[in-house]
Amino acid sequence: MKKYTDTGKKDTRSGFGDGLTELGKKNKNVVALCADLTGSLKMDDFKANHPERFYQVGIAEANMIGMAAGMTIGGKIPFTGTFANFSTGRVYDQIRQSVAYSGKNVKICASHAGLTLGEDGATHQILEDIGLMKMLPGMTVINTCDYNQTKAATIAIADYNGPVYLRFGRPKVANFTPADQNFQIGKAVQLQEGTDVTIVATGHLVWEALQAAETLNENGITADVINIHTIKPLDDAAVLKSVKKTGCVVTAEEHNFLGGLGESIARLLATQHPAPQEFIATNDTFGESGTPEQLMDKYGLNAAAIVGAVKKVIARK
Amino acid sequence: MADYKALEDLVVQVRRDILRQVHKVNSGHPGGSLGCAEFFVALYNELMERNDTFEMDGIGEDLFFLSNGHISPVFYSVLARAGYFPVEELNTFRLLNSRLQGHPTTHEGLPGVRIASGSLGQGISVSIGAALTKKLNNDNHLIYTLCGDGELQEGQNWEAIMYAAGNGVDNLILTVDLNGQQIDGSTDNVLPMGNVKAKFEAFGWDVMEIKKGNDLSAIISGMKKAKDKSGNGKPICVLLHTVMGNGVDFMMHTHDWHGKAPNDEQLENALSQNPVTLGDY
Numbered sequence: 001m002k003k004y005t006d007t008g009k010k011d012t013r014s015g016f017g018d019g020l021t022e023l024g025k026k027n028k029n030v031v032a033l034c035a036d037l038t039g040s041l042k043m044d045d046f047k048a049n050h051p052e053r054f055y056q057v058g059i060a061e062a063n064m065i066g067m068a069a070g071m072t073i074g075g076k077i078p079f080t081g082t083f084a085n086f087s088t089g090r091v092y093d094q095i096r097q098s099v100a101y102s103g104k105n106v107k108i109c110a111s112h113a114g115l116t117l118g119e120d121g122a123t124h125q126i127l128e129d130i131g132l133m134k135m136l137p138g139m140t141v142i143n144t145c146d147y148n149q150t151k152a153a154t155i156a157i158a159d160y161n162g163p164v165y166l167r168f169g170r171p172k173v174a175n176f177t178p179a180d181q182n183f184q185i186g187k188a189v190q191l192q193e194g195t196d197v198t199i200v201a202t203g204h205l206v207w208e209a210l211q212a213a214e215t216l217n218e219n220g221i222t223a224d225v226i227n228i229h230t231i232k233p234l235d236d237a238a239v240l241k242s243v244k245k246t247g248c249v250v251t252a253e254e255h256n257f258l259g260g261l262g263e264s265i266a267r268l269l270a271t272q273h274p275a276p277q278e279f280i281a282t283n284d285t286f287g288e289s290g291t292p293e294q295l296m297d298k299y300g301l302n303a304a305a306i307v308g309a310v311k312k313v314i315a316r317k
Numbered sequence: 318m319a320d321y322k323a324l325e326d327l328v329v330q331v332r333r334d335i336l337r338q339v340h341k342v343n344s345g346h347p348g349g350s351l352g353c354a355e356f357f358v359a360l361y362n363e364l365m366e367r368n369d370t371f372e373m374d375g376i377g378e379d380l381f382f383l384s385n386g387h388i389s390p391v392f393y394s395v396l397a398r399a400g401y402f403p404v405e406e407l408n409t410f411r412l413l414n415s416r417l418q419g420h421p422t423t424h425e426g427l428p429g430v431r432i433a434s435g436s437l438g439q440g441i442s443v444s445i446g447a448a449l450t451k452k453l454n455n456d457n458h459l460i461y462t463l464c465g466d467g468e469l470q471e472g473q474n475w476e477a478i479m480y481a482a483g484n485g486v487d488n489l490i491l492t493v494d495l496n497g498q499q500i501d502g503s504t505d506n507v508l509p510m511g512n513v514k515a516k517f518e519a520f521g522w523d524v525m526e527i528k529k530g531n532d533l534s535a536i537i538s539g540m541k542k543a544k545d546k547s548g549n550g551k552p553i554c555v556l557l558h559t560v561m562g563n564g565v566d567f568m569m570h571t572h573d574w575h576g577k578a579p580n581d582e583q584l585e586n587a588l589s590q591n592p593v594t595l596g597d598y
Contacts, residue, residue, distance in 0.1 A: 031453070055449070055484075060476035063442045067480070070382075070446020073431050074374050074454055078446075093436050094473070098443055102423045102433045 010147035012168035017042025019154025041081035069098035084110035085126040114254030125287040131259020133165040145206035152183035188238035194222030205252040212306035257281035276316035278309035326594035334394035348574035350391035352559040371428035384440020384464035386420035396429035438471025467499030482521030498572040530559035
């Protein structure tokens with residue numbers, strides 16, 4: 001079993017900010033737009049270094065998305081930044097018409113996704129955004145697991161021509177993926193090899209999946225752990241290969257089970273290789289106030305819950 | 318000096334194109350299209366500095382964005398007759414497998430269209446983005462955009478209007494088609510707009526009016542004045558007073574033809590008021 005080390009807790013949004021800063025230096029076409037959350041999105045460095053390519057749009061997200069779409073005409077690569085809630089549901093029609101349907105090269109970068117806005121409560125959290133974005137034809141949907149991966153993804157999506165939704169969180173989480181990783185859109189990352197169960201996780205739940213795999217290993221259960229950073233397009237081959245070997249799957253995500261990664265996996269398996277599946281996700285609910293840790297516990301989004309789901313799914317094989 | 322006879326002939330032919338497109342599929346929006354025929358003809362044939370070939374990025378030329386996408390019949394007719402795609406393609410308007418969707422889109426790769434529109438209120442934002450990119454590219458060409466007056470009821474416009482003035486987007490000329498009509502009735506009845514000129518001025522725009530919005534010479538001289546105002550730190554708004562359904566007596570001054578096609582008899586009547594000039598497609 002591979003050993004993964006937390007090299008020090010860092011927030012995924014800082015990975016985005018640092019990636020954007022690096023992009024600013026190396027790609028003159030990258031521009032950034034922010035709806036009054038520059039600090040929260042860690043866009044200060046980009047702003048300070050490239051004021052002529054930073055656009056403060058104010059509390060006006062619909063205009064921000066439209067402006068970003070327009071800025072692609074003439075070759076710019078706009079990165080928009082605000083909370084995940086205001087990056088998706090609030091501006092769904094603008095993204096649908098001006099970005100996705102028009103095939104524009106806009107990168108919608110969304111922080112504070114899932115429950116991790118914590119104490120701000122349900123109005124500022126969102127557990128539906130993956131579903132909203134993955135339903136848009138042509139939209140790439142990425143949910144990164146730690147600081148290093150978020151930084152790598154931010155840099156990688158600038159070289160991909162097309163609309164991208166990049167989702168990350170607020171709190172400091174374990175940083176365990178390599179700093180020099182080669183981020184490939186649409187390519188799953190195999191983290192552990194096992195034969196009894198496949199655990200497919202995305203975002204903050206990937207670290208929890210690794211912790212769960214360690215616990216399971218101590219109990220004689222070996223797990224394939226796969227990090228799905230790109231939910232759309234899904235790496236069908238990697239998931240099928242693993243499930244054909246293990247015969248069952250647990251999916252884990254900080255999102256509603258409706259519309260999330262788990263549903264994408266369920267569709268894949270239903271059409272290609274039916275197998276028992278358990279979902280670690282919220283159960284058709286809004287969030288509430290609380291610390292991120294309290295919320296992850298209350299809504300069952302942690303390593304212990306994954307272990308429980310694995311035991312259930314293996315029994316159904 | 319504009320060749321007004323040629324432009325007038327084109328306007329009449331565009332009217333015929335609009336009526337015939339909408340009639341053939343018994344759907345579409347003739348009223349607003351007819352009201353803006355002179356504006357589009359002037360824009361594409363007299364006002365814009367544009368390249369004859371179509372490049373999506375439009376570097377080194379003026380760009381136009383249509384916000385009120387439902388007036389696609391006039392847009393398609395003028396684009397085709399300006400040489401962006403074959404005029405015969407107007408025959409495919411709103412049909413299956415056509416590039417001429419009910420509302421314009423880039424999805425099918427139609428030359429002349431740079432962004433989808435139809436869901437109202439997004440065009441000014443897009444135009445601001447394109448204008449800012451022109452500035453970053455040191456491209457001194459202008460962005461033109463058109464929106465409807467009823468369309469200004471969408472809140473996103475006011476986010477954009479505030480942004481453009483607050484950030485000196487002065488390479489942008491927005492024309493508002495001020496015909497006073499929308500689907501359910503007059504704008505005054507559906508949701509009163511108040512003083513649109515005062516609203517734009519209060520938001521910090523340089524505002525001018527073209528009272529005769531269906532008069533080619535008034536449009537051309539007015540829009541040239543608007544162009545002269547560009548580069549002075551403020552976005553420019555032109556309030557274009559048009560008559561919905563212009564050029565067809567029974568379609569004028571009413572919202573009834575906003576989104577309704579003429580029947581065979583009505584088409585004959587309308588076409589007889591606009592005899593062939595350049596030739597039908």
